[in-house]
Amino acid sequence: MPVTVTFHDHLPPHHAAEQLRRDAAAGLTSRPKVLPPKWFYDKTGSELFERITTLPEYYPTRAEREILAERAPEIVAATGCRTLVELGSGSSEKTRLLLTALTAAREDRGEGRYDGAAYVALDVSEDALRDACQALAEDYSGLVVTGVCADFETQLGTLPEDPEGRLVAFLGGTIGNLDPGQRARFFRDLRGRLGAGDRFLLGADLVKSPDVLVPAYDDAAGVTAAFNHNVLDVLNNGLGADFRHDDFEHVAVWDAANEWIEMRLRAQRDVLVGLPAIDLVVAFDAGEELRTEISAKFRRDGLAAELGAAGFSPAGWWTDGEGRFSLSLWSPAEM
Ligand code: SAH
Ligand code: AVI
Numbered sequence: 001m002p003v004t005v006t007f008h009d010h011l012p013p014h015h016a017a018e019q020l021r022r023d024a025a026a027g028l029t030s031r032p033k034v035l036p037p038k039w040f041y042d043k044t045g046s047e048l049f050e051r052i053t054t055l056p057e058y059y060p061t062r063a064e065r066e067i068l069a070e071r072a073p074e075i076v077a078a079t080g081c082r083t084l085v086e087l088g089s090g091s092s093e094k095t096r097l098l099l100t101a102l103t104a105a106r107e108d109r110g111e112g113r114y115d116g117a118a119y120v121a122l123d124v125s126e127d128a129l130r131d132a133c134q135a136l137a138e139d140y141s142g143l144v145v146t147g148v149c150a151d152f153e154t155q156l157g158t159l160p161e162d163p164e165g166r167l168v169a170f171l172g173g174t175i176g177n178l179d180p181g182q183r184a185r186f187f188r189d190l191r192g193r194l195g196a197g198d199r200f201l202l203g204a205d206l207v208k209s210p211d212v213l214v215p216a217y218d219d220a221a222g223v224t225a226a227f228n229h230n231v232l233d234v235l236n237n238g239l240g241a242d243f244r245h246d247d248f249e250h251v252a253v254w255d256a257a258n259e260w261i262e263m264r265l266r267a268q269r270d271v272l273v274g275l276p277a278i279d280l281v282v283a284f285d286a287g288e289e290l291r292t293e294i295s296a297k298f299r300r301d302g303l304a305a306e307l308g309a310a311g312f313s314p315a316g317w318w319t320d321g322e323g324r325f326s327l328s329l330w331s332p333a334e335m
Helices: 011-026 043-052 060-077 095-108 128-138 178-191 210-216 223-239 301-311
Strands: 004-009 082-085 117-125 144-149 164-169 199-205 247-255 260-267 271-275 281-283 291-294 314-321 324-332
Touching: 004 128, 011 223, 011 281, 043 223, 060 095, 060 199, 060 314, 060 324, 082 095, 095 117, 095 128, 095 164, 117 128, 128 144, 128 260, 178 301, 199 301, 210 247, 210 260, 223 247, 223 260, 223 291, 247 291, 301 314, 301 324
Parallel strands: 004 144, 082 117, 082 164, 117 144, 164 199
Antiparallel strands: 199 324, 247 260, 260 291, 271 281, 314 324
16 A cells, blocks of 8 residues: 655744744733743644643643543444534644554445545644654555645635544643634634544543642653743744743642633743844843743533534543543534
8 A cells, every 4th residue: 555645734834934933922022921832743742742642640642542542433434524624733643543444444334444544633843743654554555645834824715625524623731722713713713623523522621630630740750840941942942032041930720710721931030032024122020920821720611611612512521531631523403
């Protein structure tokens, strides 16, 4: 069987560089200072994230994999889709459980296991995307694999259609890295692009004790701290900035009112940073924080309300044995 990988780059270097300039100029001059979490994921950041997923404290990946290992055939059977689309696909590791179930279901229906079956991965991280697509195409020979390097907040229009139905998966709890306004826009945008035969599979982390949540974002081995600090290297490499890791401490706090974890970088002393590419010098007072990520945690009712408001109907709900993480399936509602 031929190995078929197609790659579409909708984030050419000049486009990504312009986005980074804009986000840094806006975020580092606002109060409090903020950066969008998508800038974590250069090659090093994507590798650090993969290390996070293996940490004893970071339960979401294991919990979601547990659900998929038990339920992927049931989830896939509930959709009948031919194409699996994944947003923010990263290493596409857990995806294998869905792909195996999807292709097995086709065979059970008497169709060729791979005839017309397709996987489309969309991610901003070009390195992670290329590696994941190549590995999948080799291991699932005959599956048509397409990598789309694009931003799921603004470029969902780049996704290919399939009249026989697409299952759009958004795994890992990445939805929690969007704030409520961004989530509402994302859900509405996605809903507007789905046909009646398409389905949406959402992985969302659930509210639980801060005794479990905080260590998941501040692990003993310091891998999450390195992941957080890496965004400073992204600014140094992309904008010629002179951030020093030692000037900033990794901080993870549970915001009980918003039910989200915030990751921040806290200045250890007064710090002046130059960003020549955007002609900016930024001053941090000692103790001042740069918010680098929110990671919202969800309740079933809240998710149903958000997705319902965007035009989705519930089609399935699964959690791991300890009730830590959810996978939910959504159909486009009649509009
Ligand atoms: N889904 C994988 C990876 C999660 S890490 C898992 O469950 O393990 C989050 C992934 O989303 C990273 O690969 C990152 O590059 C990607 N990502 C973050 N923001 C994005 C955006 N705005 N558009 C597209 N991809 C994004
Ligand atoms: C990708 N995303 C769901 C991760 C999360 O848990 O919010 C990113 C991460 N940040 C710190 N650790 C992992």
